Amino acid sequence: MYKSLSSRKIKNRIMLFIIVAVSILYVTPLISIIYTAVERGGATLLEAGLTFLTNLPPTPLSTSVGGIAPALIGSLLASALAILISTPIAFLAAFYVTEFPKHSLSRMCEVVVRSFSGVPSIVVSMFIYSTVVIGMGRQSLLAGSLSLSIVTLPYAYVYFTSAFRSIPESLREAAMSLGMNRVRALIHVYIGVLRGSLVTGLLMSYVRAFGDTAPLLFTMGFLMNSVFAGVLQQSNAIPLMIFVYALSPYEIFHRVAWGATLVLLLIYLTLFTVSRILVRGVKL
Amino acid sequence: MFFSKSDKLLFYAILPLIAGVLGILLILSFVILTQSWPSFQRFGLALFTENAWSPSSDPQKEFYGLSAPIVSSLYVSTLSVLISIPISICLTLTLIEILPNQLGTPLRYVTEVMGGLPTVIYGLWGSTILTPLLRDQVMKPLHDFLGFIPIFSCRPLTGHSILTASITLAVATTPYVTALFIEGYHLIPSKYKEGAYSLGATDYEAYKIMIGILKPYIIAASLLGFSRALGETTIVALTVGNSMRFSLCLFDPVHTIPSLIANQFESARLYEYALPALFAGALVLLIISLIASYFGIRLIYGWRERIHV
Amino acid sequence: MRRLTKALSKTLIAVATSLIVIAIVVVYIFMSAPSQTTTSATTTPTTTPLTQVSISGAGATFLAPQMLEWARSFTEIKGIRVEYQSVGSGAGRDMFFNKVVHFAGSDPPLSRELYDRYKGQVMQIPVVVGSVVIIYNIPNLPKDTTLCLSGEVLALIYKGEIRYWNDERILSINPELRNVLPNEEIVAVHRSDSSGTTSVFTTYLNKVAPTTWTNDLVGLTVDWPVDRVGRGVGGKGNEGVTQVVKTTPYSIGYVELSYAVTQELQTAAIKNFEGVCVKPTAETVRSALINAAGELPQSPLDDWSDVLPRMLNARGSNSYPIVSFSYMFVYKKYPDAQLVQALKEFIRWILTEGQERMVPGYLSLPREVASIGLKAVDLLEVG
Numbered sequence: 001m002y003k004s005l006s007s008r009k010i011k012n013r014i015m016l017f018i019i020v021a022v023s024i025l026y027v028t029p030l031i032s033i034i035y036t037a038v039e040r041g042g043a044t045l046l047e048a049g050l051t052f053l054t055n056l057p058p059t060p061l062s063t064s065v066g067g068i069a070p071a072l073i074g075s076l077l078a079s080a081l082a083i084l085i086s087t088p089i090a091f092l093a094a095f096y097v098t099e100f101p102k103h104s105l106s107r108m109c110e111v112v113v114r115s116f117s118g119v120p121s122i123v124v125s126m127f128i129y130s131t132v133v134i135g136m137g138r139q140s141l142l143a144g145s146l147s148l149s150i151v152t153l154p155y156a157y158v159y160f161t162s163a164f165r166s167i168p169e170s171l172r173e174a175a176m177s178l179g180m181n182r183v184r185a186l187i188h189v190y191i192g193v194l195r196g197s198l199v200t201g202l203l204m205s206y207v208r209a210f211g212d213t214a215p216l217l218f219t220m221g222f223l224m225n226s227v228f229a230g231v232l233q234q235s236n237a238i239p240l241m242i243f244v245y246a247l248s249p250y251e252i253f254h255r256v257a258w259g260a261t262l263v264l265l266l267i268y269l270t271l272f273t274v275s276r277i278l279v280r281g282v283k284l
Numbered sequence: 285m286f287f288s289k290s291d292k293l294l295f296y297a298i299l300p301l302i303a304g305v306l307g308i309l310l311i312l313s314f315v316i317l318t319q320s321w322p323s324f325q326r327f328g329l330a331l332f333t334e335n336a337w338s339p340s341s342d343p344q345k346e347f348y349g350l351s352a353p354i355v356s357s358l359y360v361s362t363l364s365v366l367i368s369i370p371i372s373i374c375l376t377l378t379l380i381e382i383l384p385n386q387l388g389t390p391l392r393y394v395t396e397v398m399g400g401l402p403t404v405i406y407g408l409w410g411s412t413i414l415t416p417l418l419r420d421q422v423m424k425p426l427h428d429f430l431g432f433i434p435i436f437s438c439r440p441l442t443g444h445s446i447l448t449a450s451i452t453l454a455v456a457t458t459p460y461v462t463a464l465f466i467e468g469y470h471l472i473p474s475k476y477k478e479g480a481y482s483l484g485a486t487d488y489e490a491y492k493i494m495i496g497i498l499k500p501y502i503i504a505a506s507l508l509g510f511s512r513a514l515g516e517t518t519i520v521a522l523t524v525g526n527s528m529r530f531s532l533c534l535f536d537p538v539h540t541i542p543s544l545i546a547n548q549f550e551s552a553r554l555y556e557y558a559l560p561a562l563f564a565g566a567l568v569l570l571i572i573s574l575i576a577s578y579f580g581i582r583l584i585y586g587w588r589e590r591i592h593v
Numbered sequence: 594m595r596r597l598t599k600a601l602s603k604t605l606i607a608v609a610t611s612l613i614v615i616a617i618v619v620v621y622i623f624m625s626a627p628s629q630t631t632t633s634a635t636t637t638p639t640t641t642p643l644t645q646v647s648i649s650g651a652g653a654t655f656l657a658p659q660m661l662e663w664a665r666s667f668t669e670i671k672g673i674r675v676e677y678q679s680v681g682s683g684a685g686r687d688m689f690f691n692k693v694v695h696f697a698g699s700d701p702p703l704s705r706e707l708y709d710r711y712k713g714q715v716m717q718i719p720v721v722v723g724s725v726v727i728i729y730n731i732p733n734l735p736k737d738t739t740l741c742l743s744g745e746v747l748a749l750i751y752k753g754e755i756r757y758w759n760d761e762r763i764l765s766i767n768p769e770l771r772n773v774l775p776n777e778e779i780v781a782v783h784r785s786d787s788s789g790t791t792s793v794f795t796t797y798l799n800k801v802a803p804t805t806w807t808n809d810l811v812g813l814t815v816d817w818p819v820d821r822v823g824r825g826v827g828g829k830g831n832e833g834v835t836q837v838v839k840t841t842p843y844s845i846g847y848v849e850l851s852y853a854v855t856q857e858l859q860t861a862a863i864k865n866f867e868g869v870c871v872k873p874t875a876e877t878v879r880s881a882l883i884n885a886a887g888e889l890p891q892s893p894l895d896d897w898s899d900v901l902p903r904m905l906n907a908r909g910s911n912s913y914p915i916v917s918f919s920y921m922f923v924y925k926k927y928p929d930a931q932l933v934q935a936l937k938e939f940i941r942w943i944l945t946e947g948q949e950r951m952v953p954g955y956l957s958l959p960r961e962v963a964s965i966g967l968k969a970v971d972l973l974e975v976g
Contacts, residue, residue: 009486126563247522
């Protein structure tokens with residue numbers, strides 16, 4: 001009934017090994033992704049050089065690989081516009097909910113916004129298409145940005161509420177005891193403390209918007225013959241381009257897709273690392 | 285609540301903003317509900333019990349049944365969570381117990397990177413690298429040797445299938461589930477672990493006890509992961525095979541609701557009931573996802589109270 | 594305090610980076626402002642104000658490779674931006690009728706009902722001649738052997754009733770392949786989205802094998818019987834079907850000729866009306882067109898709904914049986930005068946110079962047909 005100590009110790013060693021092995025094994029898809037992206041995307045990038053970022057995409061029967069300029073601009077702008085809309089709203093809402101937590105509106109806000117972090121992003125796309133795209137009579141960068149802002153809002157909100165909630169009570173009390181009202185406290189005390197999380201929140205929401213495909217599926221259009229046509233016109237986005245080109249049979253589109261994947265990976269890793277460094281900079 | 289007049293001003297100044305946010309989200313739900321209503325009127329329960337996608341220029345001849353995509357959505361999401369759970373448990377133990385601090389940092393970093401990686405990259409990888417690998421090394425042998433088992437009984441066609449989609453989804457959602465597990469693990473009062481060690485448990489035995497305590501939380505977190513996986517579009521559209529088929533066999537291509545929408549949405553307005561049917565699918569997905577999240581969060585709060593007794 | 598300054602410097606770095614990024618983006622936009630996307634001089638002075646206009650279209654993947662080349666060339670040469678999204682005939686029509694795009698690319702013409710509904714408002718312009726070809730992937734079949742299939746056999750395959758490649762019914766048409774065709778199950782690939790190519794293909798099946806392929810199985814989207822027996826797979830767009838057939842051994846699929854040509858896929862010969870096994874080539878397609886021409890509608894405002902059935906399974910021993918026009922749908926009136934002007938230029942260009950820049954797999958229109966389409970240029974007006 002009682003196992004010997006040595007057999008338990010052996011089992012312990014084995015199981016620990018398995019646990020760590022599984023954990024490390026989990027990482028292999030990422031290694032595979034990076035390897036393939038570098039191998040295939042690298043070939044494309046080497047072929048095109050920096051023009052990959054400035055040229056238009058190829059037509060199906062082209063021989064040269066062209067570039068992803070419309071998608072790059074579209075992604076940068078759409079994500080920027082999206083967080084310009086959603087982060088201030090999320091921030092103010094988070095502030096509101098943490099300052100007046102007992103009010104029924106705050107409670108409703110908590111429940112509704114948190115539940116909506118589970119909305120399938122394609123549903124948001126359907127909604128924006130049915131309202132904005134048909135209303136405007138065209139697909140546009142604006143529609144894509146609106147779609148992205150609805151998707152990033154709950155995400156930024158959750159982040160900011162936990163940031164606000166982690167402000168030590170002592171700081172709040174100190175501010176109040178100095179006779180500050182809530183707004184003053186926010187400006188003079190909280191923002192100073194939260195500066196790191198603010199930037200991180202912005203950055204992480206931007207990354208999130210940059211990499212999301214589904215909200216753009218029916219709303220952004222697919223600009224191919226010019227780099228930028230205006231906020232109220234069609235545009236393109238890197239994840240969208242990868243998605244559409246991955247589904248095509250043309251070798252040239254596949255090469256562009258992998259090149260774009262490598263670019264996306266690099267942008268993502270850079271932004272991600274920057275935001276992590278910022279988080280470590282401020283400990284709340 | 286209001287300490288001064290300016291507080292009151294603040295409250296009423298931000299109030300319209302909050303109302304606006306709630307408004308947009310409520311309008312979204314409202315639009316989904318109203319847009320899907322015609323399909324309920326026309327098809328009734330058959331919308332959920334039959335499997336078909338037959339548009340027609342004659343509204344009388346149209347017929348849509350979402351039973352297969354709904355079941356497949358649930359099936360693929362459940363499978364991906366089931367694959368995620370053991371991996372997440374291992375990651376949690378590794379990051380918290382086995383490889384503390386400096387040694388664990390690279391793994392922690394990589395896991396977080398994988399958590400935020402754009403899903404289209406997972407989808408592309410799943411579609412081009414994982415699919416042929418799975419088809420030739422896993423599916424074909426399983427089908428040849430164990431084909432009598434129902435879930436292996438269908439012939440792998442292109443490799444895009446329930447299994448490929450589930451595995452790729454699992455890879456993408458494991459970091460989220462792991463983060464939840466880690467959060468929960470940290471909440472367990474240290475007395476349990478200390479008690480185990482003081483009785484002479486080995487590390488592994490102590491971990492077994494901790495995981496045992498975590499079990500209800502694991503279920504709750506899995507519900508949240510399930511809710512996440514349910515709404516995933518990009519990965520699924522690239523790996524699931526896009527076929528209106530009712531099947532539980534792992535190697536069959538099917539449709540999930542998001543992949544069906546991705547394929548049919550842009551042409552749906554040509555027909556009278558296609559768009560309502562798609563919105564109905566979206567509605568079902570939304571409701572299931574909200575229910576799963578709700579119960580997940582409830583279970584977490586309940587568990588948190590119990591372990592502090 | 595030091596933590597605060599450390600955070601401050603880190604935030605300064607972040608702010609600086611974002612400013613640099615914004616600056617780069619702004620420079621980009623100014624560098625690629627509309628008036629500078631043209632690399633060659635414009636030929637007509639009147640196009641300068643038109644460079645602010647963009648024409649957007651969407652629709653058939655059948656016609657996409659050709660239309661995308663036209664759009665790119667036209668944008669480069671004339672400076673007027675044209676964008677085309679290859680989303681499928683169904684989606685293209687949907688977006689067109691909801692006025693989300695300016696023109697639609699469609700393989701099937703408007704049906705009788707739709708034509709009546711939009712009579713006088715929508716114009717149909719045939720822009721290209723294409724053909725639906727059968728591609729297959731049988732690994733051990735030598736490259737120079739010709740597989741011949743009949744409409745009846747195709748119908749039975751997609752109904753799920755012919756299961757193996759060495760089925761008697763296939764072998765009876767291909768006696769020389771008796772020991773070559775393998776005993777493998779046929780994977781039938783079809784479209785997963787709303788497709789004009791499907792419409793052309795199923796109309797053909799219904800025409801030559803009406804008892805097997807019944808009327809309810811004809812359309813842009815079909816409930817494929819072969820799916821229900823577990824041997825059907827869907828691909829999105831002509832692109833998707835080509836992709837699936839290329840990567841799936843023992844599969845069969847239907848796509849526009851151009852996709853087969855550029856992907857170097859094996860195409861099957863089809864038994865035509867005279868019983869001859871004919872491969873899809875420029876000559877065989879042209880032969881079908883000539884034999885079926887008959888009476889074409891004389892104006893883009895006319896009803897083209899029965900042109901397709903007449904072109905399918907045409908007479909002539911050298912005629913390929915599955916031939917179809919691809920159409921451009923435009924409205925007769927648009928509120929924007931600049932847009933109308935730009936559209937006129939585009940349509941005229943497609944039907945004249947564009948016809949000399951055909952992509953492999955497509956046939957240029959016979960002159961008589963092109964001139965019918967050119968009438969649309971005069972019919973377009975502001976309103």
